[in-house]
Amino acid sequence: MIDFLVVGAHPDDESVVTGLLLKAKKEGKKTGLICFTKGEAGGFATKEDRVRELKNAAELLELDYFKHLDHPDAGVEYGIEAVEELVPLLREASPQVVLTIHPDDYHPDHVAVSKTVDRAVFVAGLKKHSSDDKTWHPKQVLYFSLDPRTNSQRPDMIIDISDVYEKKLEVVGCHQSQGIAQFVELSAKQMGMLGGFEYGEGLYIRQPFRLSDINALLSQNKIGR
Amino acid sequence: MIDFLVVGAHPDDESVVTGLLLKAKKEGKKTGLICFTKGEAGGFATKEDRVRELKNAAELLELDYFKHLDHPDAGVEYGIEAVEELVPLLREASPQVVLTIHPDDYHPDHVAVSKTVDRAVFVAGLKKHSSDDKTWHPKQVLYFSLDPRTNSQRPDMIIDISDVYEKKLEVVGCHQSQGIAQFVELSAKQMGMLGGFEYGEGLYIRQPFRLSDINALLSQNKIGR
């Protein structure tokens, strides 16, 4: 069983939660990634380049679960077919926490992946999709944003990634063809500023956030400066 | 230094976060309560009764910090005077987490206390209010709602209080004159249902929620049933 599973649309979408995945590994947790497309539409690299780049990133992340699907880039369709492809993967990974893209993101593939994940999480939970006649439910489903132009809200939660920031830059650096280093740095600083950390990653809460251990409220940040 | 400080308007306002305070004590944390009024306007009990009831609750809660102010019930005024009364208390308690009423609550005293706390937290942070020339900032400021009629939003975060629910009922029972037992039970069940816990308490996030320890994401709830 996986602890944290990220579901993204393109190779490099996982970059905005790479810090969280690295922290999870430091804590001895199991992590996973499902990527819907091979990123062939961008025009900055071949499909093969992008597959290799994500494979390299996955290795640095020491993922315990990794699937690279082959939906058409800039052509992911929300619907029953995509849901049915994802359901057995979710059951196989059985993550405790699912992290995916916020449905208000700009890229149409992001919207489609987000809606597909929401629906597949529900359907995968039904007994009939289990090998042992049990229901399954993740403890949390959380969302991240890659392009906030069409999302007028800032994230609800900031994860302190200061302790893994250097390693995050290394992982993100695998996506050489995409030239995202400056964006990643800017975003980490901006989220850090919002959270009172040196570097941060932002998450959106859409279902109520569930908390059993109140020690979590005693984070390491300082509000203000 | 206090870990969790609740600031409420009336004796019994703390009832909606009593579970959180009890969990904090179980974890060896220090808790505190500041109550703005003595609740004399309600018409169900004398001022003396309500003071005694809150004192009893405070003892069961084993609070490490407790101040019962004497603002007029149904007449709390937001403004510089209330802020200046609260600032030295905040500095004295120096809580890591501040919990107070959501500003959209129905009761005008709740609105006034909420705005006073927000402003006093800022002012208290300035060096000139310290004994050692240091700034102070809580790690989180979180909000709770006592009467959601004028607050159209449900809480953003649910705390699992199943492990302290019986004790919570005992503490809340101190407010005998107020007849809140049914409300407390209904609210705990409703919040539990939202969070996938047996019993829960709801909190609102208004500043980004700050998280350093990602183990907190692995709560004990089950989404769905």
Added chain:
Amino acid sequence: MIDFLVVGAHPDDESVVTGLLLKAKKEGKKTGLICFTKGEAGGFATKEDRVRELKNAAELLELDYFKHLDHPDAGVEYGIEAVEELVPLLREASPQVVLTIHPDDYHPDHVAVSKTVDRAVFVAGLKKHSSDDKTWHPKQVLYFSLDPRTNSQRPDMIIDISDVYEKKLEVVGCHQSQGIAQFVELSAKQMGMLGGFEYGEGLYIRQPFRLSDINALLSQNKIGR
């Protein structure tokens, strides 16, 4: 012509507006129900059980119009086919008030039904779908929520169902396999508390609420306690 038509996704979805349907019958109005699926995916009962349970509930409700469709449970698809199936039923029932599920509900079938109803109500209104070359428009389209986890808003309107609550429990009791009695009771009390009634049901307004008779503003509730 039906006065109040409920469109739900599963047998027992009508439970959250059962009180409203019972009040309507008390007032001599005609009521109806369209249910999209036979609820076979839940795993707590057979398809036959659930069909029988809803049939029993429908009888107790003394419905004037009742259609039980056979979309796949946990697989309702929004799209032109579902719309075209619903359009003639809407024209046949020609309800004055349509009540359906809020599109922000958690279950993917609920989302699909909600969107299908919105679109079908529009299309059904066109002259070409009438037997007498007339347009048709309901007076109100209102929404209810079955699972507010993904709907951060509380209802906009509370219906006082105190006078039919006992009968509501009886109707809801028909869905024996689903174990929803506690949820129904909790919800009725919570909505009652929001509205100042003993028991209530909540509705969401998405188009402006239309009111011709201002006596309706003089409800039987008491704000506050």
Added chain:
Amino acid sequence: MIDFLVVGAHPDDESVVTGLLLKAKKEGKKTGLICFTKGEAGGFATKEDRVRELKNAAELLELDYFKHLDHPDAGVEYGIEAVEELVPLLREASPQVVLTIHPDDYHPDHVAVSKTVDRAVFVAGLKKHSSDDKTWHPKQVLYFSLDPRTNSQRPDMIIDISDVYEKKLEVVGCHQSQGIAQFVELSAKQMGMLGGFEYGEGLYIRQPFRLSDINALLSQNKIGR
């Protein structure tokens, strides 16, 4: 006891709910109006003119309760003094429905009146403000907007005023100095269009709308055209 009480800031603020007041009288209900200022700051008329104009409107409205206060126009202050002036008037009128200005309106007096009414309604409800040791609560508090520039939301509810529109024009015509005829006509048509009526008036719901009589859902409008 008054059925419908309007609280406005200036002579002519009542114009946007004049239709509702006229309908109430047609139904044999008692209506009232409290106006905070005498409108001397506008520069289009003397204080005496405006007082006379509102007095004329009040007579045509056949108000059962009418108080014209003398707060400074363009200088209404929200605070304990205004609240304490309003509380005994609310208790005297004891309205079932209170209608006042939405707090997001543009004019600073509108904001101040809105906040004063909200707080005074709460305080007036306390037993100590009664002559018979009873609490008091209105059944509904609803809001109207006079200038939506700073209110980005359209109204939640449309009242059909087609049956009293001619009479409304007559009443509104009393405010000759203000030149509001075109605004009133435009607003009545626009709200009518939103509600599917010939002429309408819009109201905002901020607490849940309470409904005991479901016949109200069967309004006289037609959605669409």
Added chain:
Amino acid sequence: MIDFLVVGAHPDDESVVTGLLLKAKKEGKKTGLICFTKGEAGGFATKEDRVRELKNAAELLELDYFKHLDHPDAGVEYGIEAVEELVPLLREASPQVVLTIHPDDYHPDHVAVSKTVDRAVFVAGLKKHSSDDKTWHPKQVLYFSLDPRTNSQRPDMIIDISDVYEKKLEVVGCHQSQGIAQFVELSAKQMGMLGGFEYGEGLYIRQPFRLSDINALLSQNKIGR
């Protein structure tokens, strides 16, 4: 290359931004229109009538780009097919500003067109859809509302169309069969009132509005009256 391209669902949808198109021509800019359906479902006119009416309007508008597609009226489907039909047209027109319907509009065709345009704008921007291996991006994508019943927000921006209002009435008059003159006049006055202009048209901002020339902030309106 087109400066301003409007994408609507039905002949006459362009009426709410006709003023903007006329102003653009006055400034020597190039304008265009893509209309998805031929409006045959309304029941007030034949398909041929509506095609002719829009053709007449297009001529008065002196459009530089005009495509009248043939999606089924009241049956526009959002999906990959509609997107793929629109992509080459967007590339052909290469507009600097795209104006389309707000996705919260009432008519299901409006929702479908809005979502199709958003997705097609993204896809059309990819190099592979260019004739010269270049990406393309409009400078702004803005939205208009034809029926705000299901859109609870007022527009974010008001365009002053007072200087072209007479000509706008002439253009809108081409849609004789639709009887929209009163709606158009009411809307222009209402938007004018919101903006402090004699006549106005409203636009919604969903991505941040981009402004290079700050002289635009010095509009000709007067706030207040």
Added chain:
Amino acid sequence: MIDFLVVGAHPDDESVVTGLLLKAKKEGKKTGLICFTKGEAGGFATKEDRVRELKNAAELLELDYFKHLDHPDAGVEYGIEAVEELVPLLREASPQVVLTIHPDDYHPDHVAVSKTVDRAVFVAGLKKHSSDDKTWHPKQVLYFSLDPRTNSQRPDMIIDISDVYEKKLEVVGCHQSQGIAQFVELSAKQMGMLGGFEYGEGLYIRQPFRLSDINALLSQNKIGR
């Protein structure tokens, strides 16, 4: 008469719109600044230092109107007194565009200044505050955010400041004691990314944005990358 007037709470608050002020001067427009406090509470510099720093910035900005008030830092009170102090200054400057802090900002002084400006703009518009018996209304009132922790919304409009960015750094550098260089750079890049510019400044729209010249829609940005 001033074209653009900024009203801030502390020396250096103007930093987030310095680019806009510099662009205005480039266009031959008149600019002004009113600062409410002398910034003595921060603890990083003396009052005299901060006054000098703002004076230096004002000179580099070549302001046509500049008032430095002396409200207590961390103690600005919203109310009639602050309004009455501001009204004659607004009339004196008579700006076409007023820019002030968004009311959801974190610092309590920011909230107080924002509310004071909104109210004073209205009051200053009355004839009785003119020297020539005329009303006055700015064409736009726009808002900026200095600390978005308590403002969950991103700005609605991005101004391209790429052409004045170097000069902006120089002006902002006058506030040596505050160490804001990194924040200013990060914010300019982040806003630039949102708007498709190299460097940007963000503004919030709260009243409808008024636009007379549609050429403004043809900005110099590129959406996407």
